[in-house]
Amino acid sequence: MWLLEPLAFAGRLLSALGGQLGSLWDSLLPLCLWLRATLGLAGSDRAQRQPGGKGPEGARREAEGAGGDQPLTPTSVNYHFTRQCNYKCGFCFHTAKTSFVLPLEEAKRGLRLLQEAGMEKINFSGGEPFIYQRGEYLGQLVKFCKEELRLPSVSIVSNGSLVRERWFKSYGEYLDILAISCDSFDEQVNVLIGRGQGKINHVENLQKLRKWCRDYRVAFKINSVINRFNVGEDMREAIKALNPVRWKVFQCLLIEGENSGEGAVREAERFLISDAEFEAFLDRHREVSCLVPESNQKMKDSYLILDEYMRFLNCQNGRKDPSRSILDVGVEEAIKFSGFDEKMFLKRGGKYVWSKAALRLDW
Numbered sequence: 555m556w557l558l559e560p561l562a563f564a565g566r567l568l569s570a571l572g573g574q575l576g577s578l579w580d581s582l583l584p585l586c587l588w589l590r591a592t593l594g595l596a597g598s599d600r601a602q603r604q605p606g607g608k609g610p611e612g613a614r615r616e617a618e619g620a621g622g623d624q625p626l627t628p629t630s631v632n633y634h635f636t637r638q639c640n641y642k643c644g645f646c647f648h649t650a651k652t653s654f655v656l657p658l659e660e661a662k663r664g665l666r667l668l669q670e671a672g673m674e675k676i677n678f679s680g681g682e683p684f685i686y687q688r689g690e691y692l693g694q695l696v697k698f699c700k701e702e703l704r705l706p707s708v709s710i711v712s713n714g715s716l717v718r719e720r721w722f723k724s725y726g727e728y729l730d731i732l733a734i735s736c737d738s739f740d741e742q743v744n745v746l747i748g749r750g751q752g753k754i755n756h757v758e759n760l761q762k763l764r765k766w767c768r769d770y771r772v773a774f775k776i777n778s779v780i781n782r783f784n785v786g787e788d789m790r791e792a793i794k795a796l797n798p799v800r801w802k803v804f805q806c807l808l809i810e811g812e813n814s815g816e817g818a819v820r821e822a823e824r825f826l827i828s829d830a831e832f833e834a835f836l837d838r839h840r841e842v843s844c845l846v847p848e849s850n851q852k853m854k855d856s857y858l859i860l861d862e863y864m865r866f867l868n869c870q871n872g873r874k875d876p877s878r879s880i881l882d883v884g885v886e887e888a889i890k891f892s893g894f895d896e897k898m899f900l901k902r903g904g905k906y907v908w909s910k911a912a913l914r915l916d917w
């Protein structure tokens with residue numbers, strides 16, 4: 555437009571100067587139209603290259619922006635149905651602040667809501683999930699999720715101390731993965747951390763659980779929290795001997811109201827390690843192929859956590875702020891307040907081969 559107006563003015567001037575000059579304007583007109591078309595095209599090309607333009611890059615950005623408004627899918631959910639535990643780990647980030655456990659039928663109703671909203675994997679955690687009704691409640695939920703909801707993956711995280719062989723006999727077939735928390739292969743360190751009750755040797759117990767997992771066809775996983783007391787340990791040989799499908803290695807994390815600050819049941823500050831210390835631990839264990847590292851940054855918002863009331867816990871502010879319960883407002887409404895970072899979930903490898911059928915294990 556900025557070029558057309560002076561040209562139009564020139565045209566009017568030429569017309570005013572007479573018919574001979576008018577013919578000159580007639581010959582200028584196609585040139586004017588050509589310029590307009592060329593500039594117009596150049597403008598649209600420039601728009602494609604600029605942020606927000608409609609080129610492939612702009613369209614992708616637009617789609618990503620739109621993605622932010624899409625409802626989150628609870629693909630993988632961690633249900634901490636009890637906060638009770640028989641251990642007293644000094645850095646525990648889901649502490650025994652209540653003794654509440656939902657009635658079994660209510661828990662099943664919530665799990666069905668999650669499955670209808672897109673859940674593919676459920677992980678039962680605590681507290682210690684085997685503590686309530688000696689694992690019977692947990693077994694019922696595991697069976698329900700596999701048999702009725704047909705979830706591709708059902709897993710448990712446990713400290714392992716209360717698991718009995720008869721549980722595997724009743725429910726092992728419905729369980730894909732059993733993850734056992736083990737922070738050290740030195741029993742003295744476990745005692746320092748708070749993992750242990752005196753008579754149970756955590757390391758010996760681990761060997762027994764490994765065998766049961768093999769016998770009853772359950773994939774075996776190990777979770778370790780790297781902290782001040784185990785950061786110098788070399789766990790390579792012990793982990794390789796146990797041969798888990800996955801060894802999840804977390805950096806000890808502070809959560810206000812859980813293991814730090816006001817209202818907390820623990821004071822985990824003395825367990826903390828720096829990022830550099832965590833990296834040094836990872837470097838030492840680089841040859842262990844099943845190791846999956848999780849720094850504080852990766853861990854904080856990349857889990858969908860449900861508490862004992864089936865409320866999503868939002869960790870964005872370094873605390874666990876609860877949403878309303880999915881039993882009251884549904885999954886879509888509650889998950890909006892979860893603070894879940896779906897991109898980080900994918901970046902940390904949150905979606906992996908998680909059903910034992912697909913794992914094709916050499917038991």
Ligand code: SF4
Nearest residue numbers: 639641643646681713
């Ligand atoms: S075993 Fe787990 S739930 Fe129990 S105190 Fe230790 S960290 Fe907390």
